[in-house]
Amino acid sequence: MNDQSGAGKRIIRPLPERLINKIAAGEVIERPAAVLKELVENSFDAGATRIEVIVEKSGTKLISVVDDGCGIDSSQVEVAFSRHATSKIADFDDLESLRSYGFRGEALPSIGSVSRTRMITRTPESEVGTEIIIEGGVVQNVKPAAAPVGTKVEVADLFYNTPARRKFLKGETTEARHLTRYAIGLALSRPKVGFSYSLNGRRMFSLDNSQPDLKSRVRSLLLPGNDARLFEVVSDSDIMSIRGFLTSPDKLRQNQYGLFVFINDRYIKSQTMVHAITAGYGELLPRGNYPLGVVFLDIDPVKVDVNVHPTKAEVRLSQERQVHDILYHAVKRALRETPGVSSPSLDVKGVVSPERLTASEAIRRAGAFDPEKPSVSSQAVIKELYGHSDIAPPAEAEGDRSDAAASISVPADESEKAAGEIDLDRVIFLGRLADLYLIFKCDNMLMIVDQHTAHERVLYEDTLKSIETGAATSQNLLFPANIELAPDRFLLYEDSSEVLKAAGFVAEPFGAATVLLSAVPSAVSKKSPEKVFLEVLEDIDSLRKAGRDLMKAVAQSIACRSAIMAGDRLTEQEALALLRQLLATENRNCCPHGRPTILSISKNELDGKFGRK
Ligand SMILES: Nc1ncnc2c1ncn2[C@@H]1O[C@H](COP(=O)(O)OP(=O)(O)OP(=O)(O)O)[C@@H](O)[C@H]1O
Ligand SMILES: [Mg+2]
Structure with missing residues (x-):
């Protein structure tokens, strides 16, 4: 005291x-x-x-x-x-x-x-x-x-x-x-x-101020060199008037950096208003994504207390709930009235949805799971585990494989054993489910591999290793791409340029906020170079915000962008090669995002499920 x-x-x-x-x-x-x-x-x-x-x-x-x-x-x-x-x-x-x-x-x-x-x-x-x-x-x-x-x-x-x-x-x-x-x-x-x-x-x-038009300013600041569609949000009521421009759902970001809310022309931070906007997009906005654009709310100053935050970055509204709801409806209406904007397609290339299968076809396909004994039970197990039952037989023909699938290399030495307890020589490829899950058996063990997350894991470790050792390979572009970046993206590029270079992106600053891209990592060479470069910058931004170190963020992004997707049909050889590569990774059980890559179910567990124990 x-x-x-x-x-x-x-x-x-x-x-x-x-x-x-x-x-x-x-x-x-x-x-x-x-x-x-x-x-x-x-x-x-x-x-x-x-x-x-x-x-x-x-x-x-x-x-x-x-x-x-x-x-x-x-x-x-x-x-x-x-x-x-x-x-x-x-x-x-x-x-x-x-x-x-x-x-x-x-x-x-x-x-x-x-x-x-x-x-x-x-x-x-x-x-x-x-x-x-x-x-x-x-x-x-x-x-x-x-x-x-x-x-x-x-x-x-x-x-x-x-x-x-x-x-x-x-x-x-x-x-x-x-x-x-x-x-x-x-x-x-x-x-x-x-x-x-x-x-x-x-x-x-x-x-300059010769074109005092909000839409063109939004375009030049947030979407330079980009022809993404902006739709207008307008609303007038006793409580407030709204004016804004937002991107349609084909141009989104995984952070809020490109979304600006103004109350009486004052740029403020408001999670409530961001929520109203994202809720207005509803299902059109995948979780964790945000549109770019601006929304101006004009509210009677009596109803806005600006004197609540030392840097005036926040304001207090006397009718916050109503303001939120009006904004939500305005965005929703504007989206509905914008031609060409609709629910994103849930169809994944090559996937047959279960409801399109007749019962007998489903059973026939389920039969591919165990060709000897086609049974409703095998289908039921799959259905219980995965919610649907479209099992396709393994693809035989080489020509059947997709470009993306071709990027899985089949190791020359087939006898080479993968690390871990699974004996690859005894693995049998049973089939594919929805062109996404690869099903294998090894003795009494059933293994189900998610082809995308598994490939991501393999590519992630490979890419990270090549960045660290300087062994990354690039594919030169025939025509270098001139990419104009938004100011914040340009900063991010400058900040990450060394690592991007080590990963195989050859890009030079060119003018105020433009880069000249002349080579891309070989892993992504089949994609549009400009698109992939912008996507990788976008990923780095969100991954770094989530605390990922720069090298890992770049490796993760390249892996994710070049991995085979759901819908890509793998041949039996490719499926086995992928399993072999996965088992040789350091962290085989999950992809760099943390999603599982492989599930194993033993006969014992199956016996339990079928009440045999
Ligand atoms: N660029 C400017 N042009 C003309 N007058 C200015 C300018 N900057 C400041 N002033 C004058 O100086 C005063 C003090 O500025 P200051 O920013 O400290 O306070 P304020 O703007 O009145 O309030 P706040 O602290 O909320 O910003 C202003 O009220 C204004 O009269
Ligand atoms: Mg001032």
């Missing part, structure tokens, strides 16, 4: 303003992206028609924002950097009807207290501008300076005087991703404002 007797002697006194600002900065300016956001929002509030953002060293060296807005009068420049000084609200009622981004008068003093900041600003009424320099919250200099109308803020050496915060920054790539996400969000929020953004010496995008 503390000695309370000294308590009376403790003096309570107000903290110096500099310290208060620094403490506030801890909440308002959590990372470089927050500086970018605050400065750009100030530019929007100043009525800018053009904004230029330049970021160096992912914001730790410089974040510069230049606008052509109303500027700040020389008498107000110093005040702008003092805490709770704002031109945007005067009393509480203004907060209730807020339309501006700023209202607290905290951003500039916070930024000024944790960096070396220089602002040059001029109003249209003034002949000459003003320059102010602030370092660690201390005004160094204020003087007249020649300047165009508008404001330029340069924030250098962010967190130079708060080492703990600097240390907690996540590394340049992560900060760059946050910065870019905010830059995209802000540029989307005001299509009428020209916006350019350069990051670490590279121009990521530059959008």
Whole structure:
């Protein structure tokens, strides 16, 4: 226990303003992206028609924002950097009807207290501008300076005087991703404002204001070089109006990076609204997938409390449930009314659905399971285990195999034994189920292999090994592909380029956010090079978010994208080769995603199931 007797002697006194600002900065300016956001929002509030953002060293060296807005009068420049000084609200009622981004008068003093900041600003009424320099919250200099109308803020050496915060920054790539996400969000929020953004010496995008059209801005920022369809979402009700553009279900992502929600033009994070959107897609959206696009909700400001989060990244809505439901119905309706959008086909190539089989045909096919004794029971076992009973006899003809299946190599030395307790010489291939499950027997053991997950496991270990040893083989493209990437994808490519190269992708940066792809890993050479490159980037993104290391993520993605699929028909030889390769892997029981590759059922277990024990 503390000695309370000294308590009376403790003096309570107000903290110096500099310290208060620094403490506030801890909440308002959590990372470089927050500086970018605050400065750009100030530019929007100043009525800018053009904004230029330049970021160096992912914001730790410089974040510069230049606008052509109303500027700040020389008498107000110093005040702008003092805490709770704002031109945007005067009393509480203004907060209730807020339309501006700023209202607290905290951003500039916070930024000024944790960096070396220089602002040059001029109003249209003034002949000459003003320059102010602030370092660690201390005004160094204020003087007249020649300047165009508008404001330029340069924030250098962010967190130079708060080492703990600097240390907690996540590394340049992560900060760059946050910065870019905010830059995209802000540029989307005001299509009428020209916006350019350069990051670490590279121009990521530059959008003029001659085409102030939301749809084309969404396209240029989120889907450059892509002709994916966008459908429009509109709705008007007493509670709110909605306007947005979302991609149709053929263009989805496995993360929310491309989905932006705005409330009264403010880019916010809201899982409730993301839920409303994804629920609106219903079955059209496979689990864990998200569309790309934007949704703007315009709600009476009285019903929106923006003063609930230190970085204003979240808002509180008084009618959240209704807003959610209206958005959900709007998305659902819009999708229904979009021509050509329907339930994804559940038909997998070559699979005969059980209901299309006549009973006698099902029994005949089930017979392939044990040609000697075709019986309803064998069919029943399969049905109980797998929910359906379409067993096809093993394919005999070589010509029957698909291209993908051809990528399984049959080892030359047939007598070579696979690792593990199963004696491959005694394995008999019984047949295929739904062109997906391969059924084998070995003595008294029944083995069922999922051909896709098994092949994934084999390819994953092979690919990982070749990345690690530099033994990956590439297939040169006859015509190198010029691939334009969205800004966040370009960053991801840069971040992963070494490993992608080791895996066999030969790609060079080409212009601002474009890569020239001239070779792909041999394993995926049968696929469209552009498609596979984009898919692999997409996979890396989600796998890394899930904590996978980069090499493993690349190997996993290539394995998944090149593995044989459900519906690919394997010959008996290929099936046996796949089993042999699977048994030789280090982790044979599951694919890199963790799904099972092989199930074994012993005669004993079957006896149990049939009540023989
Ligand atoms: N780019 C700019 N152009 C014109 N005026 C600006 C600009 N940036 C800041 N100001 C002025 O400086 C004031 C203080 O800015 P600051 O960002 O600290 O507070 P705010 O925007 O009012 O509120 P908040 O802390 O919520 O952002 C603003 O109210 C505005 O009058
Ligand atoms: Mg502000």
